[in-house]
Amino acid sequence: MAFNTNTDIWLAGAFAAFSVDILVYPLDTIKTRIQSPDYKKLYTDNGKANKALFRGLYQGIGSIILVTLPSSGAFFTTYEALKYTLNDAMPPNSTLFMPQPVINAVSSGGAELVSCAILTPAEVIKQNAQVVQKDIKGVSPTLQVLKEFRRNPLRLWSGYTALAGRNLPFTALQFPVFEHLKSYFIQKRQKQKGGKVDGIVERASITAMSAGIAGSGAAWITTPVDVIKTRMMLSAGKHDQASKETKDIGKLLTEGLASKSSKGIFETAREIAKNDGITGFFRGAALRAVWTALGSGLYLGVYEGGRFYLEDSRKAKEGDPIMQKDWSNTKIGIGPSRSQGEGVRKSAWQDE
Structure with missing residues (x-):
């Protein structure tokens, strides 16, 4: 992070x-449909997948693009800041x-809490749009879903706890x-190349x-x-109305609205276990592992490549900030530190 700004x-x-x-x-859409109740x-005929499973694979992508841009930026900004701060405190x-x-775990966890708060509404809209049957020609699945949330937009945040509970x-x-x-x-690449890893593409490939x-x-x-999480977010978009409106945000995030379709985490888990057994909890696991491998590799690879590109561009334009710093008043040598107070103390092994 030495040469990168926020x-x-x-x-x-x-x-x-x-x-x-x-x-x-598209892989995420298929995964959502497989996990759907x-x-x-x-999406099946006589136990085999039908054409509907592979139709409209980009349904709902508009909302997720609009929100993942700021949420992803917030994630990486928070992650890098927390990691730098914690390392500096060592x-x-x-x-x-x-x-x-x-x-790394604490930094990524804190970043996820920030990111999920931004992402949850778009995730709810996206997953409900992914399973919309396009009966009305010319009407966007996203707009069809949004109509279900007009009376109570707070339902868009139902499932935040499930999303954070998955992502954390x-x-x-x-x-x-x-x-x-x-x-x-x-390190392995550095040994092969004599101590240096060159090029943005090579560093991004290792990251990916x-x-x-x-x-x-x-x-x-x-x-x-x-x-x-998928079941909770799909239930939030069902048409039946809540028995009563709620302004308790904490209850909404953990349980959703008190309606026939909107269920809490534990109720949803019991329903899956009852209807599908233990295997129901791993529905779409193989597909999710494959698309996450592709997605994570591309996601962090592009991020790292972009970060290094901006870093190299900044260094070429502005010079090395370390070399430009005024070191004239910097004291070099042994002195007090935050952990040592006013003097330097011997380590335990030195007192022996």
């Missing part, structure tokens, strides 16, 4: 999200110690593994490969939460 991080994250949305969205009724700057995988463990699993694999592959491996494993493990 604007650089935001732009790189937004461009990465746009690339993924365009290229991987109406999958067997609408020894010798303080006595606090936190392993690097924990730092996903990123907590993915990012430590991703950062470890990236460091491993970079690491992210794909880490993302596919995390996606498979967190599929049960993803199925619950």
